[in-house]
Amino acid sequence: MTTPPDMTRRVTMRDVARAVDMSPMTVSRALRGDQTVNPDTREKVQAAATQLGYVYDTTAQAFRTQKSGFVAVILPSINNANFAETYRGLTDALVESGLQILLGSTGYSVEKEEALVRQLLARNPQAIVLTGGHHTDETRALLAGARVPVVEVWDLPSDPLGHVVGFSNADAMTDLVRHLADGGRRHLAFLGAEPETDRRGAARLDGLLAAAADLNLPPPKVIAAGPAPISMRHGASVVTDMGRDVTDFNALVCVSDPVAFGAMTACQRLGIKVPEQIAITGFGHFEVAAVSNPRITTVGVYASQIGSRTAAVLQDIFAGQTSPQFIDVGSELILGETS
Amino acid sequence: MTTPPDMTRRVTMRDVARAVDMSPMTVSRALRGDQTVNPDTREKVQAAATQLGYVYDTTAQAFRTQKSGFVAVILPSINNANFAETYRGLTDALVESGLQILLGSTGYSVEKEEALVRQLLARNPQAIVLTGGHHTDETRALLAGARVPVVEVWDLPSDPLGHVVGFSNADAMTDLVRHLADGGRRHLAFLGAEPETDRRGAARLDGLLAAAADLNLPPPKVIAAGPAPISMRHGASVVTDMGRDVTDFNALVCVSDPVAFGAMTACQRLGIKVPEQIAITGFGHFEVAAVSNPRITTVGVYASQIGSRTAAVLQDIFAGQTSPQFIDVGSELILGETS
DNA sequence: CCTCATATTGTTACCGATAACATGTTACCG
DNA sequence: CGGTAACATGTTATCGGTAACAATATGAGG
Missing domain, CATH: 3.40.50.2300 (Response regulator)
Structure with missing residues (x-):
């Protein structure tokens, strides 16, 4: 009589590999769509993964590759149609790159912003997006020390930390x-x-x-x-x-x-x-x-455009562009009936 | 002449440990505030960490402990004062537990919800909060397979996946x-x-x-x-x-x-x-x-209360409570001048 | 002076995926 | 038919913390 399988342990690539009698490496390649793996093998692997209820572990991937897949975004408030639009513009554009947003909201407090920056940096974001150009000294120091591209959005700070996408x-x-x-x-x-x-x-x-x-x-x-x-x-x-x-x-x-x-x-x-x-x-x-x-x-104010332009800036950064960008998306007077 | 230190490598606990001539384990304990470490040692470690610009790596922690520190939250839209309030209520209450929210928005599409569930489960969330009781079969299967507590909010589904916090x-x-x-x-x-x-x-x-x-x-x-x-x-x-x-x-x-x-x-x-x-x-x-x-x-509709009550349910779950909760926060007719 | 509890620090192995490198197989060439 | 490129898969080491266990030092009590 063998030990019953531990029902609480998660299914890993090793388990899938065992099921198809291959190495975990092949499973890894198959699941990520590496072209070097035989189409038949890929299919078998995928079938086994589904059958076993395998769920990919992004944490392990992030750890091994040292790429979190996160972009940290700090907004003053999420309950604001404009900021929400920027968030949406960013998300929509980043989905394609397989990046996920890690959101924080400061409630308009620079101290809370500092705490958030500290917390979010610990998650190894591949970039960090801040709203506005006003930060505590400690925040500036944290960001300068971290090797993470910074984009400030929504304002045009006179003393930018990195890239800027905003309006005057x-x-x-x-x-x-x-x-x-x-x-x-x-x-x-x-x-x-x-x-x-x-x-x-x-x-x-x-x-x-x-x-x-x-x-x-x-x-x-x-x-x-x-x-x-x-x-x-x-x-x-x-x-x-x-x-x-x-x-x-x-x-x-x-x-x-x-x-x-x-x-x-x-x-x-x-x-x-x-x-x-x-x-x-x-x-x-x-x-x-x-x-x-x-x-x-x-x-x-083109809030969603701020989001999508920011995403474009991030793409450039990930593609190797390093010179800081300073983008003014402008604004537009919209006449109503109250003036 | 020695090899110059690699400026691109991140500072780890090992580096801090070397600086204070201790083991990484002691550094780990010191930084987490473990009471067994000598107060003098803790101070020295903290000083060295600050001096070296050490940033804690939550990814590594999440990987090793198999606890991501994430709660996945899926909302139809973030650009909606009610859902934003629920998000805020949740965040505020979860901060104390050191948990972070991983947010996704479906744009009112169950297919997008399914994709999000898949993506978020791969991050090992410690719980997942969904809006509403309507999901694809595949979503239900994914959630059933994952060993993750589920809370459905904002509605009172007749066939709940797990816990419920909503109103009729x-x-x-x-x-x-x-x-x-x-x-x-x-x-x-x-x-x-x-x-x-x-x-x-x-x-x-x-x-x-x-x-x-x-x-x-x-x-x-x-x-x-x-x-x-x-x-x-x-x-x-x-x-x-x-x-x-x-x-x-x-x-x-x-x-x-x-x-x-x-x-x-x-x-x-x-x-x-x-x-x-x-x-x-x-x-x-x-x-x-x-x-x-x-x-x-x-x-x-007590949107923020839905958030905070949900947080309370999560606390219970993490404290070991397993029986599904079904919470009706109710609603209230508010008379205006249009009726 | 020995015993044992207490306080403090150290050692080892491991979480799951994957980069880098190695190996084996088939196919095609002159 | 030997040689080599192209293809397919395997092996090993590793990312940065930390649980579990081990070890050492210190001091009190007998």
Whole structure:
């Protein structure tokens, strides 16, 4: 009587090899589609693998080849249509290369980003994609020490860690302010999160202030709706709290479309006419801006393109290209009915 | 003159061990905080590790211990506030256990789900979380063969693969239809994606039909806005295309809040008064439902709780609990101004 | 001064796949 | 018919941690 087979041990290539009376090496080659293996053999191997319920062990492969098959991606939030689109663009393009995304979200905290970088680097990612150009010193040191290509997306940092795929928040704001000024809107207010908690929003604010100064508009009022992330309800409650004081301004420039939408509905509830009494603009070309009533003037940002262009940059890197790329995908002013 | 150190090789525990003149085992223990190692030794080891820029190799650990530290999570879409919330609830709760999420999104396709299951199983996840109870036979076979705990979330499948954390779409619809009927709305229409492409929506539709029959309402009209996923613009364009015909109904029950919002704004543009001429309801308690004007009557679904409860189930599983859990987190009718 | 528990560190083997190299077989050439 | 290229498969060592077990040192108790 022999020992019963251990039902808890996983099926390995060795088991498959035994079943077809071949070496594990041949099984490995057959399953990966190596052309040197005889077609008959390949078929037999595949049949045996299926029959035994063999499941390939990517961990072992990653360990042996020292290639994890991972690309680490760190986003501020996953609950944001724009970032989600970037994620999708990246995923779709990376599938073809057999790469998988290892996702982390920081909740807009650089400290959490640092912890994530540390955690994700331990997984040996073949590249790491970060959102924005603002990081802790420790993060920068970690990334400099690791031999991993870095891509920063969504902004155009002045001091890039490596490659960059993004757009200029300042340029976008310049277009937007010019449009508002052309329409006779001179008294602007900016509604966003506390700038320290949202660097991207802060960059938009800076762009707004610079553009306003360029056009000799009076200095815009800055309204902070609390720490990032802020969304529809924050936009709404700020305007509700301000009441009719919002009409001190010609235009309310919001850090994002959801915020703008909240602000707009609050205005409507207060009986303030948009855009007659106040213009409202958003940022990001979220679906709500195109469907709301009135449609919200916004800035289109090609979020999914940021993802796919990033994937293309990664392909180049894996193909041996080393010189840092700096890609500006641009943005586009999208006129709605609120300005 | 000695050979220069190979600058490309990664720093391993062996290197750290050499630096402090100890065995790699001691380094391993020190870095993991094993209490048996002398405090002085631990400090020396940590200092050397930092100094050498040592980065822990989770891949090697995963390989050796046969524990990947991964929980595979498969969602239909990441660009959906509800699923994103579930993801966040899960992540937040799992961080404490040192587990990482390996995310996949199916785009509402069971075939893509199958491919993802295959791919993710190869990473040796310690558990796998699927959305919904509808899977291909091959997927079911794969999961049955793998010795991995399975949790299905967001629905209450009649034939669960393992554990379940969800709510009853049918129950939710019963409440909703009763509310509408109480308000004198008897002629209902359901606006959703093509049922074959959206099982969750189909479950809601089934619930609606059953509830309507129970209350002796005339059979609701079913309107399909195309393959899943559908969102604001689909809701809007369906209503726009129908024009004033929508007022053939008392109430338009939408598969989700975004769809309801689109339908509502289209009504407004057509000059159809909501709720006077037609009630509109959504599903999911998205932010837009609470902020829009009028606020949309909807069903609250505790998305983040699904995530955290799922994490709790996983903890139980890792602690040895084996009997399948079946958790109904319920849902809640949230009255707005559109019904 | 010996015994034995406690504290600390070391040794060995191994997780599963695969790169690099070696071997065996067939086929075709002059 | 010997030689060699082309094809197909096998052997060995290895990636970086860590479980299991072994070994040594230290100190308390008798």
